[in-house]
Amino acid sequence: xxxxxxxxxxIMEKTGLIPVFNHQDIEVTKKVLDASxxxxxxxxxxxxxxxxxxxxxxxxRKYALKYNDLILGIGTIFTxxxxxxxxxxxxxxxxxxxxxPEIANYCNKKEVLWVPGCxxxxxxxxxxxLGAKLIKAFPGNVLGVDFIKAIKTVLPKTKIMPTGGVQPSxxxxxxxxxxxxxxxxxxxxxxxKNNIKNKDxxxxxxxxxxxxxSIKEIKNN
Numbered sequence: 001x002x003x004x005x006x007x008x009x010x011i012m013e014k015t016g017l018i019p020v021f022n023h024q025d026i027e028v029t030k031k032v033l034d035a036s037x038x039x040x041x042x043x044x045x046x047x048x049x050x051x052x053x054x055x056x057x058x059x060x061r062k063y064a065l066k067y068n069d070l071i072l073g074i075g076t077i078f079t080x081x082x083x084x085x086x087x088x089x090x091x092x093x094x095x096x097x098x099x100x101p102e103i104a105n106y107c108n109k110k111e112v113l114w115v116p117g118c119x120x121x122x123x124x125x126x127x128x129x130l131g132a133k134l135i136k137a138f139p140g141n142v143l144g145v146d147f148i149k150a151i152k153t154v155l156p157k158t159k160i161m162p163t164g165g166v167q168p169s170x171x172x173x174x175x176x177x178x179x180x181x182x183x184x185x186x187x188x189x190x191x192x193k194n195n196i197k198n199k200d201x202x203x204x205x206x207x208x209x210x211x212x213x214s215i216k217e218i219k220n221n
Contacts (some may be wrong), residue, residue: 017208124158134161
């Protein structure tokens with residue numbers, strides 16, 4: 001049964017962290033997914049950043065069926081054609097680095113969650129008019145927490161997920177969550193290149209768990 005957009009956003013908010021990952025090796029990707037799930041991740045975003053992304057995602061989707069509560073989406077999507085390809089591969093949600101109306105309209109028609117990248121009040125408002133239930137503040141390191149605060153001031157019901165530049169430290173995470181974000185997306189700063197290279201997936205899982213503990217602590221205070 002397909003997860004509704006509302007359900008996926010709820011799980012994103014509950015977990016607070018959406019890992020963002022890409023790798024050309026399916027076996028490495030499987031191990032990273034396992035490590036993430038073991039740490040407590042329930043929403044995972046693979047990204048369409050190389051020519052093998054579709055084939056790797058297709059295999060990953062099949063592999064992920066062993067986790068009946070894992071939600072698996074695809075990011076770095078720019079065209080309707082890409083949406084069609086990854087929905088055929090059973091992606092649960094679509095993430096774009098930009099606000100792209102043809103993606104919004106197609107995903108709405110298919111009743112699929114789409115998360116657009118926005119960097120201005122105009123883009124956030126336009127995305128909401130198109131039906132966006134969650135906004136990706138991108139690039140997060142350029143926009144910063146003040147952008148989140150500004151958006152929440154004029155559009156207080158906006159649910160925002162900054163991606164890019166979110167650091168795994170308690171201090172940095174606190175800044176983001178105190179500014180009003182619903183969850184954060186984290187890629188290279190979460191997945192240490194050394195851990196991936198050395199295939200130290202236990203350390204990877206431990207690092208992710210530590211971030212989830214920090215987020216829980218922030219939310220509970």
